[in-house]
Amino acid sequence: MNMIVCIKQVLDPEAPLSSFKIDPATNTMVPVTSVPFVISPFDEQAVEAALKIKDAKGGKITVISLGVNLLRDVVKKPLSLGADELILLEDPAFIGGDSWSTAYALAAAIKKVGQFDLIFCGRQAADSDSGQVGACIAEILGIPQVSVAKKVEAIDGKVKVDKVTTDGYEVVEVPTPALITVSNELGEVRFATFKGTMASKKKEPIIWKPADIGAEPAKIGAAGRRIKTRKLFQPVRDSKCEIIGGETDEDKAANLAKKLVEVKLI
Numbered sequence: 022m023n024m025i026v027c028i029k030q031v032l033d034p035e036a037p038l039s040s041f042k043i044d045p046a047t048n049t050m051v052p053v054t055s056v057p058f059v060i061s062p063f064d065e066q067a068v069e070a071a072l073k074i075k076d077a078k079g080g081k082i083t084v085i086s087l088g089v090n091l092l093r094d095v096v097k098k099p100l101s102l103g104a105d106e107l108i109l110l111e112d113p114a115f116i117g118g119d120s121w122s123t124a125y126a127l128a129a130a131i132k133k134v135g136q137f138d139l140i141f142c143g144r145q146a147a148d149s150d151s152g153q154v155g156a157c158i159a160e161i162l163g164i165p166q167v168s169v170a171k172k173v174e175a176i177d178g179k180v181k182v183d184k185v186t187t188d189g190y191e192v193v194e195v196p197t198p199a200l201i202t203v204s205n206e207l208g209e210v211r212f213a214t215f216k217g218t219m220a221s222k223k224k225e226p227i228i229w230k231p232a233d234i235g236a237e238p239a240k241i242g243a244a245g246r247r248i249k250t251r252k253l254f255q256p257v258r259d260s261k262c263e264i265i266g267g268e269t270d271e272d273k274a275a276n277l278a279k280k281l282v283e284v285k286l287i
């Protein structure tokens with residue numbers, strides 16, 4: 022079973038909102054230095070889904086990440102857990118992309134890897150939350166996709182997926198090769214062992230530039246963007262408190278009811 026997992030390095034989504042600022046003039050986020058980078062949490066679950074299949078059936082796990090300044094301690098984490106190979110698409114030309122141009126580059130890298138039965142992505146990236154890259158990769162590669170998985174089992178040329186729905190889950194079977202996006206309902210992810218961490222330090226990632234994956238310069242990074250950001254802003258939360266008075270408790274309750282009617286809450 023040859024598996025590929027796409028992981029994105031993001032700023033720690035647990036950081037307080039006040040850590041992030043937006044430059045309204047350029048519609049971009051002001052670079053943050055006080056927040057650590059982590060693997061997007063849903064992608065950690067995607068790695069776990071692949072590791073579970075490797076535990077059960079054996080196989081090879083190749084991890085791919087696209088970006089710039091990818092911190093080795095962060096992106097090497099899957100290697101310390103049992104993934105076999107790490108490929109980094111790391112080049113300034115990838116800066117400023119959107120879901121489609123990111124998927125185009127990742128799909129080109131996956132084509133270059135060649136042999137794959139399953140591709141795993143997170144259900145959505147913890148920073149931009151689009152939830153589109155997985156579906157775009159599947160479309161480009163012309164393979165089936167199942168989104169929002171909470172359990173994935175490989176069975177003889179097909180994959181059985183428990184897919185989260187609003188009122189429970191449905192069981193879906195698709196032939197391989199297929200792409201699965203993984204959700205947090207998969208459950209706890211494993212911790213790296215000391216031995217695994219030491220072994221991962223010795224493994225060097227493979228770096229691919231756009232030319233290595235045959236990517237057309239006009240289709241990657243900012244050049245390949247299909248999305249135009251019109252406005253990027255932090256919503257302002259404005260709250261105020263009003264004490265409703267009255268002579269007696271009954272008066273206070275009546276005044277409160279009048280107020281709620283007035284502001285159309287009842």
Ligand SMILES: Cc1cc2nc3c(=O)[nH]c(=O)nc-3n(C[C@H](O)[C@H](O)[C@H](O)COP(=O)(O)OP(=O)(O)OC[C@H]3O[C@@H](n4cnc5c(N)ncnc54)[C@H](O)[C@@H]3O)c2cc1C
Pocket residue numbers: 027028029030061063064067085086087088089115116117118119120121123127141142143144145146147148149150151152153154155250
């Ligand atoms: C270096 C860099 C510069 C950027 N600059 C800008 C910018 O200037 N303006 C702007 O608007 N946006 C920028 N982005 C954000 C970019 O638009 C998003 O990364 C892209 O759209 C994918 O995020 P998404 O929310 O669509 O991912 P989703 O569709 O939510 O991601 C779903 C899954 O796809 C996979 N995936 C997504 N991205 C990656 C990745 N990079 N590597 C590996 N797997 C991935 C993961 O498995 C993830 O869980 C930049 C991103 C990068 C990496």
